[in-house]
Amino acid sequence: MAIGTQSAERSPEFRRFWWGEAVSGMGSGISNLALQTVVLVTLGGSAVEVGWLNSARLLPYLLLGLVVGALVDRVRRRPVLVATDLAQAALLGLVPLAWALGALSFPLLLVVVVLFGTASLVDAAASMSFVPRLVPRDRLQRAHARLDSADAVAQTAGPAMAGALIRVLGAPLAVVVDAATYVFSAVMMASLKDVAEPEPTKPDLPGVRGLAREIGEGARWVYGGSGLRRLAVSTHVWFAAQAVLTVVVVPYAYLRLDLSPVQVGLVFAVAGVGALVGAATSTRLGLRVGTGGAIISTRVASSVGVVVMMAATVVPVGWAAGAVLAAGQLCHGWAMGTSNSHEMAFRQAMTPDALQARTNTTMRSLNRGVVVVVSPLAGLLADRVGYGPALAVTAAVFAGSALLLIFSPLRHARID
Secondary structure, eight states: OOSOSSSGGGSHHHHHHHHHHHHHHHHHHHHHHHHHHIIIIISOOOHHHHHHHHHHHHHHHHHHHHHHHHHHTTSOHHHHHHHHHHHHHHHHHHHHHHHHTTOOOHHHHHHHHHHHHHHHHHHHHHHHHHHHHHSOGGGHHHHHHHHHHHHHHHHHHHHHHHHHHHHHHOHHHHHHHHHHHHHHHHHHHHTOOSOOOOOOSOOSOOOHHHHHHHHHHHHHHHHTTTSOHHHHHHHHHHHHHHHHHHHHHHHIIIIISOOOHHHHHHHHHHHHHHHHHHHHHHHHHHHHHHHHHHHHHHHHHHHHHHHHHHGGGGSOTTHHHHHHHHHHHHHHHHHHHHHHHHHHHHHHHHSOGGGHHHHHHHHHHHHHHHHHHHHHHHHHHHHHHOHHHHHHHHHHHHHHHHHHHHTSGGGGOOOO
16 A cells, blocks of 8 residues: 555655665666676676676576566565665675685676576565555656656766776775665665555465466566557567667777776766756656657657767767767666656556566566677677677667657557
């Protein structure tokens, strides 16, 4: 049951939840760049290894996502949030420990990242399905916009902090900061005492057939007659483009544009500024053009942003190239900061509580499954044909995700 209806997204319980998500998100902004720098600098890897790293982090979504969604719908979600935060903190702490002992290697890093991704999967399933218990339906978009604002701040400050920490401490030790943020998040989640979280209606573990039936219920809801199918497919396509961009852009910045870790951190901080502006204005945009119109606008903006990033090669390497790259990141960051609250609010408003975790993990699992498959291919593409053609493919796929929604009923969708 949601707590209150008047400014529910500003209630003390939601604030605690928000702080936990905000601080751990800040740490993730640090470790995302730090881990890729570990691969490229500490371990001497290339775009191919970065692709495998990103694939490994999201592999659990492909292998376990549907099962996790069905299981999380059977349990109270707050204890899950506490346990997974602590697990993520412990796993991240293994990276600097292994480095200090001289045992850090790429295979070991992949193992840690797969385990971390598993804990993150369970945490995400519980976290996303917990928000509708904190706020009512008509406040979901605003609540997610506040969460997105925190994420945008993390995208802004996290990479900038990462660049400074990497220069001063080295990439492995920078990961320690992220581990500490998950401990803080666990404390915040444990303090959520006033939320009326119902006992699970199906507390016993199902058999194989029962579990398969419940997974099927979630998949049929997403891809059946719920109205979510076209959005789901468009989002899968968007994640294919995002997978290529994520793999390509850091090596592109380091190896093609000759940027330093501090410069790369500042570039990604600009993306966070864009995300912050997007999150802050997302409600106003939705009121003007509707939920569907807002989502379509962001898909187009991502495609434009990548085209701008490609233009960084026509100016001198260093700060000039970094400025052009940052302009593209600003545009793409705005798109991400704007879109998520509308997509999440639409999904959650269309879905009953008993299906929330399964709906979220069904979509997230296939989204991340796309990343798992595409990321290694993106690294190979960048190494074989170059960063420019890889970015051109990215822009085209982002545009395709927009076209799927432009020619669909979702372009008229609104959440009242």
